[in-house]
Amino acid sequence: MRHLMTPMDFSVEELDKLFDLASDIEKNPEKYAHKCDGKKLATCFYEPSTRTRLSFETAMINLGGSVIGFSDAGSSSAAKGESVSDTIRVISCFADICAMRHPKEGAPMVAAGRSGIPVINAGDGGHQHPTQTLTDLLTIRALKGRLDNFTIGLCGDLKFGRTVHSLVNALARYSNVRFVFISPEELRIPGYLRDMLWDKAITFKEVIRLEDVMGELDLLYMTRVQRERFFNEEDYVRLKDFYILNKAKMDLAKEDMLVLHPLPRVNEISVEVDDDPRAVYFKQVQYGVYVRMALILTLLELV
Ligand code: NCD
Numbered sequence: 001m002r003h004l005m006t007p008m009d010f011s012v013e014e015l016d017k018l019f020d021l022a023s024d025i026e027k028n029p030e031k032y033a034h035k036c037d038g039k040k041l042a043t044c045f046y047e048p049s050t051r052t053r054l055s056f057e058t059a060m061i062n063l064g065g066s067v068i069g070f071s072d073a074g075s076s077s078a079a080k081g082e083s084v085s086d087t088i089r090v091i092s093c094f095a096d097i098c099a100m101r102h103p104k105e106g107a108p109m110v111a112a113g114r115s116g117i118p119v120i121n122a123g124d125g126g127h128q129h130p131t132q133t134l135t136d137l138l139t140i141r142a143l144k145g146r147l148d149n150f151t152i153g154l155c156g157d158l159k160f161g162r163t164v165h166s167l168v169n170a171l172a173r174y175s176n177v178r179f180v181f182i183s184p185e186e187l188r189i190p191g192y193l194r195d196m197l198w199d200k201a202i203t204f205k206e207v208i209r210l211e212d213v214m215g216e217l218d219l220l221y222m223t224r225v226q227r228e229r230f231f232n233e234e235d236y237v238r239l240k241d242f243y244i245l246n247k248a249k250m251d252l253a254k255e256d257m258l259v260l261h262p263l264p265r266v267n268e269i270s271v272e273v274d275d276d277p278r279a280v281y282f283k284q285v286q287y288g289v290y291v292r293m294a295l296i297l298t299l300l301e302l303v
């Protein structure tokens with residue numbers, strides 16, 4: 001039985017197959033409408049979510065299956081002190097597959113160790129968010145036609161942003177991907193990612209000003225400052241509006257640069273950018289459904 005904890009749990013070849021399947025789902029949804037008849041997905045969300053939980057639920061419903069779960073730890077037995085290991089053993093009696101989000105790094109992995117069903121990490125603290133990365137990669141592949149040979153800028157909270165960590169890990173496996181990390185000093189990418197890039201001799205640089213690098217980017221991945229992971233509100237308030245992508249900054253970018261964002265957006269992208277054809281963050285959400293459908297089918301061995 002397979003789980004998904006980080007994007008590295010799938011080889012590049014397996015990811016290619018997954019994205020091919022997601023593209024086929026996009027083109028021929030009716031072919032997949034009953035693949036999960038009688039199957040159940042459990043969504044166990046101990047942290048807030050809109051897109052991830054609802055796109056998992058939509059994915060399972062699109063496949064003909066049904067959904068159980070909770071979206072608030074306070075309404076689950078966690079409030080009574082139950083461990084994730086016990087909860088997953090219980091959920092394994094009810095459902096065929098589980099997507100779990102938890103504020104503690106590693107919690108879905110602990111659950112997977114005790115689970116009788118495949119567990120998908122739907123975000124664990126400031127650590128990893130593999131299904132957002134699958135979404136990001138499918139979006140890039142669909143809109144750029146490739147996952148290699150480009151310069152990507154990642155901007156904002158690179159320290160606590162789990163989507164950034166998973167995406168950097170995943171993209172580091174493709175050839176000739178150059179990274180530009182754009183963040184305030186306090187929110188730089190974790191040292192272990194910097195070490196990984198050094199070890200693999202992958203080109204990267206770290207800068208503070210977005211304007212300075214805008215013209216060299218093929219992709220710009222914007223992120224929100226992760227308020228819930230800050231130790232004090234004062235630091236958050238100081239850093240929250242450090243970057244605001246607006247029309248003036250978009251004028252400095254290449255004509256075919258794409259702007260991605262895992263969402264939710266706070267202030268880091270001005271709404272005036274939404275109508276720019278290069279802004280693809282809402283398209284990204286749609287790709288998130290296709291790739292989660294493909295993932296559910298893969299982990300349930302229904303393809
Ligand atoms: C992200 C997350 O939860 O890490 N959201 C998402 O799942 N699309 C990004 C964020 O919350 O900033």
